[in-house]
Amino acid sequence: MxxxxxxxxxxxxxxxxxxxxxxxxxxxxxxxxxxxxxxxxxxxxxxxxxxxxxxxxxxxxxxxxxxxxxxxxxxxxxxxDYVAFNNEIRKYEDKFLKDALKDSFGMRILRQDLWEVFISYVISQNNNIPKIKKSIQILCDRYSDGIHFPKAETLAYIPETELMDGTALGYRADYIIGISKKVVAGELDIEKISKLPYEEAYSKLLEIKGIGPKVANCIMLYGFHFMESYPIDTWMKKIISEDYKDYSKNDYLDYINCSYDGFQGYVQQLQFYHKRKTK
Missing domain, CATH: 3.30.310 (TATA-Binding Protein)
Incomplete structure (x- = not known):
């Protein structure tokens, strides 16, 4: 339709x-x-x-x-209303962010399937985007129909050596199997975590083997849609050190949190896209 x-x-x-x-x-x-x-x-x-x-x-x-x-x-x-966010950004004298906005018209923060985004960002750690996409597609081809993402009930029972073979998952395979087993056993309820207040949800994610601060922030933003989440990866570290070098890291984060309260994650996506495009 x-x-x-x-x-x-x-x-x-x-x-x-x-x-x-x-x-x-x-x-x-x-x-x-x-x-x-x-x-x-x-x-x-x-x-x-x-x-x-x-x-x-x-x-x-x-x-x-x-x-x-x-x-x-x-x-x-x-x-x-993302145009409302853009209008707020236009109020500030932040050249890098204004350039990023012009470069990134049409950006939106997606509300992705919780299980898929959970495992995808476990795969993302210490990884690059082409390899992440390849690993995810191999999982879909091997353990689903080539289109849809494999279920926890499937991933939980794959031998680790098999899951590592040809997928480029490496040590992440252990995390994926462990998380899948907890979901199947009812020990991990991702939907329930997504409905907790911000700090509680973030803390719960950090308790899970295989999830550190960067991965947790990505899940919070791209899965749970906590728009105040501001993931910091290597690209964002470059932005802070190169494009906001007059700020200390803490002062920079204070600026982001105070100026763009409630849509920090959207700001991060504009910056990330622009930096990678103009590298």
Whole structure:
């Protein structure tokens, strides 16, 4: 079924979103030619969708099962006014962030499937985006249907040597199996953690083997949608040291938290995308 929504370029741009480091299974399927639009796809948990810019109607058209549409509207966070965030950013004399905003029109923070985002960011630690995407796709090919993400019930019972073989997961395989076993046994309820207050949820994540501060912050932002979460990886460390070098790290974080309270994670995504694009 086709669902249409009208957006300005400032409100929605899949090229920006899928290259912002927050999602590993959104991609451009076909490059438009002879007047045909680019076609994009996304998968999250048991859900999959295709979408494209309908130039005749000037709408974005989304193709998915009717019973999945509510999931995808939430996934793309269509109820949040990102232009309002942009207008707040424009009030400050922050050249790097303003340049990042101009470069990143159409960014949104996705609300991804909790199980998939949980394991994806365990895989992400000390890793780069192409390798993360490859590992995730191998898991989908081997242990699901090649499209949907494998369930905890499957990953929990894979021998560690098998899970490590050809997946580039390395030591992360042990973490994935351990987390999967806890989910299957009912000892770990990701949905329940996602509904806790910020500090409690963050603390609970850090108790799990295989999850440190960076991974926890990513799960908090890209899965639990705590917009105040501000993940700091190697790219963000470069930004702080190179583009905000007049600040100490603590002063910089105070500036971010005070100035952009409630959408720090969105600011982080603008900065991350811009820094990688202009490296």
């Amino acid at each position: 086709v669902f249409s929504k009208k957006f300005t370029p400032e409100e929605f741009n899949p090229e920006v979103i899928m290259n912002s480091g927050q999602v590993f299974r959104m991609k451009r399927e076909t490059k438009g030619a002879d007047g045909m639009p680019d076609t994009y796809s996304a998968c999250s948990g048991d859900n999959d969708i295709y979408f494209y810019l309908n130039t005749e109607k000037d709408t974005w058209d989304f193709v998915c099962d009717e019973n999945q549409w509510d999931f995808w509207q939430r996934y793309f966070d269509f109820d949040t």
